[in-house]
Amino acid sequence: MSAGGGNGHPAEEQFIAEMNALLVRDAEEYYRTLMQEDTISWNIRDDHFARTIVDIVRHFGSMVPNDATQKDAKVVIWAHNSHTGDARATDMGKIRGEINLGQRCRELFQTDNVFNIGFLTNRGTVTAAYEWDEAPHLMNLNNPIAQSIEKLFDETTEGDGFVITHKIIDVPDGSTKKVEIDRKLAEFLNRPRLQRFIGVIYRTVTEIPSHYTRCKVADQYDAVVHIKVTRGVRPLDPEVAVASVHKETLKGDMSAMYPFGE
Secondary structure: OOOHHHOOOHHHHHHHHHHHHHHHHHHHHHHHHOOOOHHHHHHHHHHHHHHHHHHHHHHHHHOOOOHHHHHHOOOOOOOOHHHHOOHHHEHHHHOOOOOOHHHHHHHHHOHHHOOOEEEEEEEEEEEEEOOOOOOOEEEEOOOOOOOEHHHHHHHHOOOOEEEEOEEEEEOOOOOEEEEEOOHHHHHHHOOOEEEEOOOOEOOOOOHHHHHEEEEOHHHHOOEEEEEEEEOOOOOOOHHHOOOOHHHHHOOOOOHHHOOOOO
């Protein structure tokens, strides 16, 4: 964020300054713990994401004089599955003690007001690096393993599609409520299955321990989009695709975001 030269609305200028201060504070805490404790540093980062969203909602809501309009405001967040799916429904939360943005949004805004969507794929290509600080490459995806949710979708669908497990409905008192669409479907998808997460790094040789974790999909997401064949994104500026910041400031183990590289 930028202060914009001081020509904006006073409330907007103050908000930008406060958000910059929040970023500096949380970044300092994050980098201090990055080399010490993986779970703590991960949680600091996703807590920062969540606090940022809360502040944005409050800020733009406060600029609208009508309270009813504020209640109708919606926020759309695009993030990696490891951040958007509720960590409490995964081994990253149950075993490693990690929280994430999807969980924190449900806690902060109430589950009935948050709709989590996951994206799955089977094969195709992905743009990722082999190791930290290396340039991105267009890599071929391994076929999903037999025990995975990706394999289940691949075997039970003919093409791309989506599954919705919950919907948010209006109730007479003016609030909203999230309800299951089909109990049997939710129970079926909540059988623990492995799910693949690929972020900055893709380690094809050690894919199972590096990129898979067990999840209960219907608790993790409210809907899942499945794309059978995906194509890796193109870097906007390939010449500067190599991240040098980590190399200069964090000369050591980059495992804090392992295994997902996010």
